[in-house]
Amino acid sequence: VKIRIDRKSPTPIYLQIAGSLRETILAGGLPAGRKLPPSRRLAGSLGVNRSTVVQAYDLLWSEGLLESRVGSGTVVRAPSTANDAELVEQEVRELGRVIGRSDVISLAGGLPSPDLYPLETLGRIASEVLSTGGGELLQWCEAAGYPPLRNLFAGQIPGVSPKEILVLPGSTQGLYLLSRALLEPGDAVVVESPTYLGALHVFGAAGARILGVPVDEQGMRIDMLDSLLGRARPKLIYTQPSYHNPSGFSLPLERRRALLDLACRHRVPVVEDDAYSRLVYEGEDLPSLKALDTHDHVIYLSTFTKTLCPGLRIGFLAAPAPVIERLAPEKYLIDLFTNTLAQAVIFEFLHRGHLEAHLARVREEYRRRRDVLSAALRESCPQLEFGVPGGGYFIWARLPRGVRARDLLREALGEGVSFMFGDVFYPDGRGQDRIRLSFPSQTPGNLEDGARRLGAALRRLAKKKRKGKTASDEEIALRPVL
């Protein structure tokens, strides 16, 4: 690889190095899997500081062009197929089929617990709104949503008016509308790495370049954001500050403020996806980015999928009125308006205070399930490394060295337990040593059983490895099973 450096150019040296490498990789001059020289060696041969090369590698890594492999350093990454919506939908559907098997305990899907759904209350409200709301309720509605519900949602966020609310059939449609309105193919989008799978699908389908910022136990590494925003000039930053999916971590107040400051400074809008903030098991409630936002810089997404149930398909988006006015016409083309029966049912459910009662109930139960799963994993799977999240749905665990998540899943399905393998949550194929375990939708007994089965799968895989049957021998068979 030839890397040309022009010391007289106003372009920083690390950008010149990254530019040469990027060009070569995209032109096919460095195939997937090819090892790059260690940073120290390349720095020596170019006559630059080692940190300059590290910066260049970091940039290419965040663009998904490089990956780090244990034992083989930095290598060129194989192009991702995650952008292919068709493949992804198929994979999700097939996974759904497996996790739906009655003999498999699913820790895979991020779903609430159906046995806790307030069905009687919802049923009573549905029949009441139909008889009292009358025919007008099932008549036409404006694309932005049922006015009483827009008022109610606006009232939940300081400084937000009903004009700034768009009711949606789940927050997914918000991501889709934003990608249609704000993104052109090739535009950069910054996400946490790992991040929500559905966001990767939607941004990927829009042809965005998805740049990941690593997370630690306090969420997004804000210290890495400044230079990335300056270099990549992204069209938006997508973040889940509270009980992040899949990692479970939350951004502390200082990082929330720092994120907003950086976003304002670089004039990049922040899309805050807030599915889990109400599911807090200990510690304090933190203000949303939207509540902290004094510069109209945050587009806020909320959903009832995780707090109540997915099937009603209600969420909302809060953003400055000009954004709503850009999104509503596209929504009008997509589905005219959101189901008014569901909008009215959610309105009454909230208006009568049922959500708070329901949250109190599920918080207690989910906290218990989290504790049961954590304890059972410590007992049955001591090989796993994980933290206990203070809220949300997920335990995010690191596998023992050399164990790959997809190999483990095959063993686990044999034992009768499932989970999500980590790499689907990364924009760049990393995370093969990670698994996501979801605790809300299983009974405590099943969670204990699931952990035992997972432990057995881990032992079986280790045994096979010792016998020399490496996982990759069987890798080809995995796809149809999944």
Add this chain to the structure above:
Amino acid sequence: VKIRIDRKSPTPIYLQIAGSLRETILAGGLPAGRKLPPSRRLAGSLGVNRSTVVQAYDLLWSEGLLESRVGSGTVVRAPSTANDAELVEQEVRELGRVIGRSDVISLAGGLPSPDLYPLETLGRIASEVLSTGGGELLQWCEAAGYPPLRNLFAGQIPGVSPKEILVLPGSTQGLYLLSRALLEPGDAVVVESPTYLGALHVFGAAGARILGVPVDEQGMRIDMLDSLLGRARPKLIYTQPSYHNPSGFSLPLERRRALLDLACRHRVPVVEDDAYSRLVYEGEDLPSLKALDTHDHVIYLSTFTKTLCPGLRIGFLAAPAPVIERLAPEKYLIDLFTNTLAQAVIFEFLHRGHLEAHLARVREEYRRRRDVLSAALRESCPQLEFGVPGGGYFIWARLPRGVRARDLLREALGEGVSFMFGDVFYPDGRGQDRIRLSFPSQTPGNLEDGARRLGAALRRLAKKKRKGKTASDEEIALRPVL
């Protein structure tokens, strides 16, 4: 305008003429409103048959580049703004505000009658499915729809299997998904002229070239379709064969067969939008194109918006499985899946036979309202020319010579009645002498009042014209009122 003809070229002469004119118009060489030479004169000066020039003019007319004006022959048409989804959504919203005024009798919106909605039955079913369906009902659902509902829909069309069904929140989403999957900007789409407003919006937003085929009392002029399909090579034909919106006409059996034959011969898929076929007031039920289709050539769209109510947001698409497999992943990005409460409610409503009972009731009532409005229009507005439709929602009337629909609407709003002006239903700005009157959502008393008010508006407008206050003096003021 220079028109060059090369008699040795394999390109037919009329295409050469049309090509020269098209190029000149698009380059701005012929401004909007400029009169073209009469066909006989142009034919003489070019030394070709008059029919060759007529063919060229017809082609450009169907592309929306020309229009015919009474008294001034063929002129260049002003570019349409109908493709601008934002403008359109705003116009619809503003119109909605006006037609929602309690002092205005709306004959504008194509909505069913809320006082006939089976609210009690729907409410009872909603609370029942929630209590018997249990939590699983509100859990995740696959993108293609709730399986029992897919089975039921498949059973309604001969030869269609559940795999060939995609459940949607209204048929609008079907048009959107098809435009995303099948259309690139610049692709041609053939529609009836006039046609459903929403289809013009969706195809326009996709950047399609929308080519209109005129309709007569028997629906689409199939005799004009053959050469158009050959010339324009469209990606799809969009049609409403039964009780067409806005014209009310239905395609007889022979034309249905001829349409399918042509579509197969030219290998163009047919999108059949069937919102009104169950609302038949006299005459026989005709088979849908989908039922006649033996070559998997028809993509069928159905909705409950017109037969039941808009607010539940349920429709479906039936198409060969490979089409479904292309659309489902895009739907997954847009909203994951359609509201399962609404899907289950519709399923039970159909399964228990309530739809047939409801249809019997609304058919009788809507027939009565159609008859009341027709009779009242004949009495109060003898200037209008219209046919009485055998089903559906609309009376499609031609205004007296020289009266423009938008001018009449301003007068009509002053009198307290509204309707839809005709040009919004045309891909090319024609229809300014047409209005659409919707009868299902008003009581017979209101229909009679509405007709009287419309008669008064017609008289007032005629009086103003006689006084020399022409409509165009006030035209600029119309937009904000609308």
